[in-house]
Amino acid sequence: MKKKVTGGFSLSPPLKALKKKLEIHQQTVSVFEPNMVFIPLSQHIGAPAQPIVNPGDYVKQGQVIGESDAFVSAKVHASVSGKVLDITEWPNQNNQTTQTIVIENDFNYDNDFLSTPFSWEEASNDLIKKKIQQAGIAGKGGATFPTHVKFAIDDTKKIDTLILNGAECEPFLSSDALLMEQAASKIIEGALIARKLLHDPLIIIGIEDDKPLAIAAMKKTTTSYPFIQVKVLPTVYPTGGEKQLVEVLLDREVPLGKLTADIGVVLMNVATSFALYEAVCWNKPLINRYTTVTGDVQQPQVIQSPIGTLAGELIDFAGGFQGAPSKVILGGPMMGRTVTTLRVPTTKGSNGILVFNEDNDWLFTENPCIRCNKCVEACPMRLMPLSIDQYFRAGDYDKCDELLAEACISCGACTFVCPARRNLAATITEAKNKVSALKKEALQNA
Numbered sequence: 001m002k003k004k005v006t007g008g009f010s011l012s013p014p015l016k017a018l019k020k021k022l023e024i025h026q027q028t029v030s031v032f033e034p035n036m037v038f039i040p041l042s043q044h045i046g047a048p049a050q051p052i053v054n055p056g057d058y059v060k061q062g063q064v065i066g067e068s069d070a071f072v073s074a075k076v077h078a079s080v081s082g083k084v085l086d087i088t089e090w091p092n093q094n095n096q097t098t099q100t101i102v103i104e105n106d107f108n109y110d111n112d113f114l115s116t117p118f119s120w121e122e123a124s125n126d127l128i129k130k131k132i133q134q135a136g137i138a139g140k141g142g143a144t145f146p147t148h149v150k151f152a153i154d155d156t157k158k159i160d161t162l163i164l165n166g167a168e169c170e171p172f173l174s175s176d177a178l179l180m181e182q183a184a185s186k187i188i189e190g191a192l193i194a195r196k197l198l199h200d201p202l203i204i205i206g207i208e209d210d211k212p213l214a215i216a217a218m219k220k221t222t223t224s225y226p227f228i229q230v231k232v233l234p235t236v237y238p239t240g241g242e243k244q245l246v247e248v249l250l251d252r253e254v255p256l257g258k259l260t261a262d263i264g265v266v267l268m269n270v271a272t273s274f275a276l277y278e279a280v281c282w283n284k285p286l287i288n289r290y291t292t293v294t295g296d297v298q299q300p301q302v303i304q305s306p307i308g309t310l311a312g313e314l315i316d317f318a319g320g321f322q323g324a325p326s327k328v329i330l331g332g333p334m335m336g337r338t339v340t341t342l343r344v345p346t347t348k349g350s351n352g353i354l355v356f357n358e359d360n361d362w363l364f365t366e367n368p369c370i371r372c373n374k375c376v377e378a379c380p381m382r383l384m385p386l387s388i389d390q391y392f393r394a395g396d397y398d399k400c401d402e403l404l405a406e407a408c409i410s411c412g413a414c415t416f417v418c419p420a421r422r423n424l425a426a427t428i429t430e431a432k433n434k435v436s437a438l439k440k441e442a443l444q445n446a
């Protein structure tokens, strides 16, 4: 195992102090049940789902309400039972709108989940893959890549390692740590199912060293499995990124433009593994998730709620704002998006909601670059964030291409270390998308 990822950063003393202040110590997860859910039809990478219900319909919890014919897509399910009130454009975390199904919760939670667990050990891999696809699982670490696509691996590729990602990619988030403390055996069963699909690779679980309870729970649960290793990682961000985890755990580099499967590795977030367990063993689709609600709220906590719960309701459940809110971020401080309305619903990838009041929004106020080079040192992809940012703002996309903007993994490390608080990750991600779009356009016109 390598000592640390290329680039990356540890928290500076003021950020360490802020992290300490925001730390959540919770024995059990709080559960919130909203009166209504707002379920977006696009909450995964790939084609958006199309609605297959109508206003006025009664839906069971877990019933498919949206799907697509495209292979890279994910089914969308009702997260509560009740009446479909509307299908409408509704705010999303990108400050745009998405087609969204609104359901009034009847609190009956009427569903067709199994009452005894399915014996996956004897089942065919094709059947298990179908169950995963039916459950609409998309990476719960935030990437939201459809899980059934991840397991559709060409047989010529030998997978020797399945990595279970227990490293929250960002500071201030505790959802995965709490899940590991509370549901280690279910996460491991999900990983064993995935191992069967991948023809028995080694399983390595990577967890950062600031999560001792999660490490203890996972170690205790895996002692009888000789093919599972729990590795403790340094708390350096962004170790939880896919390529970075492969680098630090296996000392292998994923070549630019290639997938981890090309070098024999599949990664899955611990929360995704839990969802896979529920889907295969209980026919329960991905309809709930743990979300960390922290920062300047009265009672920071990890909350379990149905997908489609409004951010504002989760903040209210956490006791409401402390002071005048200045910033509300969906996700973590590095990769999350600042939202302009609290009517944004949670999705399959919503791992956190961060609230900052005026005392703490110094983290986000942009100033001119002082050319300190810290962003370059932190970039795990060895890019020049300050220069890409500068050229992108000047509209010079050729230069952005020359500087390999497309290799950016949007990890947010550059933004987080920048003393001038430049919004680097956002501009570089835009630069990456612009360069890719221009190349595609040029190819079509050739």
Ligand code: SF4
Pocket: 368, 369, 370, 371, 372, 373, 374, 375, 376, 385, 386, 417, 418, 419, 420, 421, 422, 424
């Ligand atoms: S870290 Fe910020 S201030 Fe320092 S060089 Fe990069 S962009 Fe400029």
Ligand code: SF4
Pocket: 378, 379, 380, 381, 382, 383, 385, 407, 408, 409, 410, 411, 412, 413, 414, 415, 424, 425, 428
């Ligand atoms: S340029 Fe991209 S990959 Fe590099 S630190 Fe910034 S967000 Fe991460």
